[in-house]
Amino acid sequence: MGNSQKCDLCAKPATVHLTQIVNNQIHKLDLCEKCAAEKGVTDPNGFSLADLLVKSSDSSDKAGELLVCENCGFTQKDFKKTGRLGCPECYVYFAPLIDPVLRTMHKGDTHMGKVPEGAIERKVFHERIHHLEESLQASIKAERYEDAARLRDELLEVREAMAAKSISL
Amino acid sequence: MIIEPLLKARPEISGELSRKDTIVLTTRIRFARNLAEHPFPGWAKADQRKEVLSACLPSILGLSQMKSGLSAEVDDLSELEKQILIERHLISRELMEMKGGAGFVISKDQSNVVMINEEDHLRMQVLLPGFHFRKVMNAINVLDSKVEKCLEYAFSPKLGYLTACPTNLGTGMRASAMMHLPALVMSNQMEKVIRAVNQLGIAVRGLFGEGSDASGSIFQISNQTTLGESEAEIIKRLTSVLNTIIEQEFNARETLLETEPTKLFDKIGRAFALLQNSYLITSSETMNHLSLVRLGVDMGMISEEIRSSVDQLFIDCQPGHIQYLADNKIEPNERDIFRAAYLRSRFENLTKPEFIFKK
Ligand SMILES: [Zn+2]
Ligand SMILES: [Zn+2]
Numbered sequence: 001m002g003n004s005q006k007c008d009l010c011a012k013p014a015t016v017h018l019t020q021i022v023n024n025q026i027h028k029l030d031l032c033e034k035c036a037a038e039k040g041v042t043d044p045n046g047f048s049l050a051d052l053l054v055k056s057s058d059s060s061d062k063a064g065e066l067l068v069c070e071n072c073g074f075t076q077k078d079f080k081k082t083g084r085l086g087c088p089e090c091y092v093y094f095a096p097l098i099d100p101v102l103r104t105m106h107k108g109d110t111h112m113g114k115v116p117e118g119a120i121e122r123k124v125f126h127e128r129i130h131h132l133e134e135s136l137q138a139s140i141k142a143e144r145y146e147d148a149a150r151l152r153d154e155l156l157e158v159r160e161a162m163a164a165k166s167i168s169l
Numbered sequence: 170m171i172i173e174p175l176l177k178a179r180p181e182i183s184g185e186l187s188r189k190d191t192i193v194l195t196t197r198i199r200f201a202r203n204l205a206e207h208p209f210p211g212w213a214k215a216d217q218r219k220e221v222l223s224a225c226l227p228s229i230l231g232l233s234q235m236k237s238g239l240s241a242e243v244d245d246l247s248e249l250e251k252q253i254l255i256e257r258h259l260i261s262r263e264l265m266e267m268k269g270g271a272g273f274v275i276s277k278d279q280s281n282v283v284m285i286n287e288e289d290h291l292r293m294q295v296l297l298p299g300f301h302f303r304k305v306m307n308a309i310n311v312l313d314s315k316v317e318k319c320l321e322y323a324f325s326p327k328l329g330y331l332t333a334c335p336t337n338l339g340t341g342m343r344a345s346a347m348m349h350l351p352a353l354v355m356s357n358q359m360e361k362v363i364r365a366v367n368q369l370g371i372a373v374r375g376l377f378g379e380g381s382d383a384s385g386s387i388f389q390i391s392n393q394t395t396l397g398e399s400e401a402e403i404i405k406r407l408t409s410v411l412n413t414i415i416e417q418e419f420n421a422r423e424t425l426l427e428t429e430p431t432k433l434f435d436k437i438g439r440a441f442a443l444l445q446n447s448y449l450i451t452s453s454e455t456m457n458h459l460s461l462v463r464l465g466v467d468m469g470m471i472s473e474e475i476r477s478s479v480d481q482l483f484i485d486c487q488p489g490h491i492q493y494l495a496d497n498k499i500e501p502n503e504r505d506i507f508r509a510a511y512l513r514s515r516f517e518n519l520t521k522p523e524f525i526f527k528k
Contacts, residue, residue, distance in 0.1 A: 082211065085212075086208055088207075088323035106395065107394045107398045110328075113340035116322045
């Protein structure tokens, strides 16, 4: 067992070694058992390279320019403390902080995997219904009853199609 | 005990083991998913987490996969129950530490697990014994697509599934195999292997024990990155790494048998004798001896018949399980005594290992 390497965080002998190659650049991290455990590296479910990357983003925040998520109130300080975000919207507000490190953390910065078809389909249906309902109200108001009847039929068809695909409202 | 049905269930006897299944103990894939417009569990208030729990539970309990499964809230579990579920890798430590609104559903056969309000709103996992990424991938994909029909996921076309931690962005997928690699450990090659696979974006962790001291020579090997590649590409990369490690383990066994048979036989023989004759034995010592006995079974030195009971002992000899087997009537410092007695009874009537030197 070689223990020549030192922990990147506290300089004790390192026993946990992480390496990633991204864009032909090697990113290496050597940690001692204690630091690895603290950072959740040895916990299969809590591993978070982000916690470590937060440390490296220290230099980027100048006073007075701290980011905040307007949706959930999560702050840049909270992110530094936890390495995690507050809500899905945070990704919009913290983009300047996160986007630059994504390529270091991952194989790329764009999603290439599964897409939730159901959710997208549901969104399309909901928008369609919303639009039809608005038009229907408008045509009733304007006493365009032929249009209203047509829209009502269309609305019924869309609802039937949704039921057939077992999409709920 | 709420989790009693899980513990009473006997594991199904799996069919014929392939050569690779002796090294890959289990295959697991987990997907991290979150609900749109809800704060992540770590930032949410307890009542917001409870809201998410009640939004998710009906959909998950309604899945055919979860028929007659077990569902509970973490707050309703005793400390011992929590420990047992963690030792079985059914539930994570992080879920157990969440205060308020954390829950889970485990399928009857324990292959499907959905955790609610862990680091992410949903952590879904499928776990099967042996080396079966295709099967596990199909199963988790079906599970996810069904859940997705009922719940609105947080998803961005650019970043994929949005997760509490940026390290899980994109696919939100962690695919892993639990591998038993005693010969690589014995021949001091594990460090080299870890370094090599790390370079390919694959992480290696010890299973029992902490850090690099993987007691039981059992390692969890998984993808480190989740964004920028499809699920299939990640699995393909991981599978090819695992296949290489499997071959290296077999080679290391062959080499040990050819170059150091006495040392190998001595280790396996001693491990067997210790499990058969100890009166005080710690959990990590047990893991190491069981690992060697399992190696003996793999190499035909010990009867194949005891394979499944050795695998069961890996689970049953952990501290929480010992406490449970002793009806929770022993003090923590009496566990080593109870464990030794339990092992003696299990090994009492087993046929001794048989070692044959190659010419
Ligand atoms: Zn350290
Ligand atoms: Zn937010």
